[in-house]
Amino acid sequence: MRPGLTVKLSILLACIGILASGVTGYYAYSTNQSLLVKEAERNLLTSTELLSQRLSAVLNDIAADALTLANMPSSAKVAGFEDVAGDDVAKERLAQVFGTIMRLHPQYAQVRLISRQQFGLELIRFDRDGDRLVRVTGSLLQEKGHFPYVFETLALAPGRVYVSPITVNHEQGAHSAEGAPTLRLATPVVTSTGAVVGVVVINVWLKSLLDSVQSDLPAGHQLYLTNEWGDFLAHPNPAMTFGFDKGRRLLVQDSYEQTRPLFDKTQTSVLVNGLDNPQRAKGQILAFVRKPFGLPENHQFVVLGLARPLEDVLRGGKSLGESTIQMVLAFSVLSIVLAVVFSRALTRPLQMLTHAATSFQTRHALEALPVTRTDEIGVLARCFDQMRKELKSHMEKMSQNQQELRHLAHHDSLTGLPNRMQFFHQIECAIDAVAESGQQLAVLFIDLDHFKQINDQMGHAVGDQVLIVVAQRLRSALRGEDVVARLGGDEFIVLIKGPAIAAEVPAIAAKILSTLNEDIMTHGHRLQVCASIGISLFPDDGVTAEELVLRADSAMYKAKVSGRYTFARYQAAE
Ligand SMILES: Nc1nc2c(ncn2[C@@H]2O[C@H](COP(=O)(O)OP(=O)(O)OP(=O)(O)O)[C@@H](O)[C@H]2O)c(=O)[nH]1
Known part of the structure; x- marks a missing residue:
C-alpha cells in the first residue's frame, strides 16, 4: 500500500x-570548536x-655577567700584559672569579678571557665537563683569533655584547661543550685608556638556555x-634540528608554510591550527x-614557536x-x-473530506464534514456539503421519477x-404457476354498458370519475390475490385463480355486477x-x-348481445 498524505507529510x-x-x-558545535581554538x-x-621576552631576559643576564667580567680592572690588566705569563697573582685572582661565575651558572658551558694578542690566545678558561668544572691551563689553551666571536667582538665598542649564531660547537677540546648546540656571548675588555685588549666569552648550552626559558x-x-x-x-624531534650541520636543510617554512x-x-x-589546516598542522x-x-646592526633574529595538541584544546x-x-x-x-501530531491535525479535515466523498460515492451517505472551519478547508467542506446535498x-x-415511470x-x-x-405479464405468470398444479384460472372481461352516454351527457370528467369508482369497487369486490386491470376505455379485466374456480366464477361475476350497479355520487x-x-x-377455453x-x-360480446348487465361463459361454438 502506498503511504498516505499524513505519512508523507509526517516524514x-x-x-x-x-x-x-x-x-x-x-x-x-563547530562554532564552539572555532572559538576554543x-x-x-x-x-x-x-x-x-x-x-x-624571557629568552631576552636570560640573554641579558648572561650579557650582564660577561660585562661584569670584562669590566673588572684585572680583566684588562691580565689581557693587556705583553707577556703571556703576565701577573700570575692577578690572573689567579681573576680565574677564581671566572670559576665562581661558572659555579653559579650551571647553564654556562664555558667562560673565557681571550687576549687580543697572540692570535687571540685563551688566557683564562673554564670548561664544564659533566658535573665537573675544569680549568684549562698552559699548553691546552688555544688561539681563537680567527673565530668571529673573537674578531667581531674586538671590533665592538666598550660595553657592547656580541651574540653569536646558535651553532654546534666544533671547537676541539671543549669537553662536554664539544658537539653540543651552543650560543656564545662575548664583550670586549677595554683598558682605562680605551684600548681593546681582549674579550670575555661565555658559552651557553642551548639546551640549558631553553630549559631555563621554558621551565x-x-x-x-x-x-x-x-x-x-x-x-x-x-624541535620536539631532535633529529629535525641543526640539519645544516649535517649537510641538509630542515626549515620551518617547509613544515609550516604559514x-x-x-x-x-x-x-x-603567525598562528597555525590543525582545525583550519589539517594538512599543515595535523x-x-x-x-x-x-x-x-x-x-x-646585524639584523639577526630567531623564530620561537610553541605548539600544543589540538585535542587538549578541544577537550x-x-x-x-x-x-x-x-x-x-x-x-x-x-x-x-x-x-x-501536526500532520495528523493538518490532514484530518482532508481525511474527513475524503471519507465523506467516498461514503457518498459508495453509499450516498452524508458523513460529517468540517463545515465550521473558517479556513480554506472550511470553504471547501461547505461547497462540497452543498454539492452533495443538491446531488x-x-x-x-x-x-422517484424512475419509480413513477416504471409504475x-x-x-x-x-x-x-x-x-x-x-395484466398479460401477470396472467402468463399465473398460467406457468397453475399449469402443473391442476388448478384453474378464470378471466373476466368487463365492459361498461352505455358508458359513452355518461361522457356525452355529463361530461368527460364525470366519465373519468365513474371509471375510478368502478376500479375501486372491482378491487374491493375481489380478493387481494385476484388481479384487476384496466385494458383501456371502459374495459376492465379480472384474473381469478383457485381449485374450483369454474364453479365459483358465476357468483363472482354476479357479485361484480351488483357491486358496480350501486349508486355513484359524483359532481352532483x-x-x-x-x-x-x-x-x-x-x-x-384456452x-x-x-x-x-x-x-x-368474445363471451363479453355475447353478454352484450343478450341484453347487457349480465355475464356469459365462452363457448367454443361461438
Ligand atoms: N371519460 C372517459 N371516457 C373514455 C375513456 N376512454 C374511453 N372513453 C369513452 O368510453 C366510451 C366507450 O364506449 P363504447 O364502449 O364504445 O360504447 P358504450 O357506450 O359503452 O356502449 P356499449 O359498450 O355497447 O354498451 C367512448 O365514448 C370513449 O370515448 C376515458 O378514459 N375516460
Missing part, C-alpha cells in the same frame, strides 16, 4: 525538524611572546626555535614569533559536543512527534390499476353503472394469455 516535517536540529547542533591560539601567542611552561607544550633562515634549532611571512619580515607572528595549534637576536568542548548530540537527539524525537436531492428526485409503464394513470401489459349527479362480463377458463383474453372478450 517530510520530521526530516525538516531533524535536519534543522542537526544543522543547528553542528553549527553550535581561537582562544587557545591567542593564549599560545601570548605564551610564545612571553617566552621570547614553567604548562605540560603538553612543545618548543620550536629556528635561526633567521628557518633552520630548526629546537611561517614564510616571518622570514619575509612582513609579519612578526592535530596541533602553533604560534610562531619573530624575535630580534644579537646586535641590532573542553567535548562535553558540549555530547550535550549537543543529546540535544539534537531530543529535538529530533520531538520533531518526529510534532511532525506526526442527493436530484438523485432522489430521479429515483406508469405498468399501470393505468387514471385508476391506478395494472394496465394491459402488466347520482348515477348507476351496468356492465357486461365475458368469462373464459384456463385450461378449458392455454395462453391471448387466447383467454380473446375468448373472454
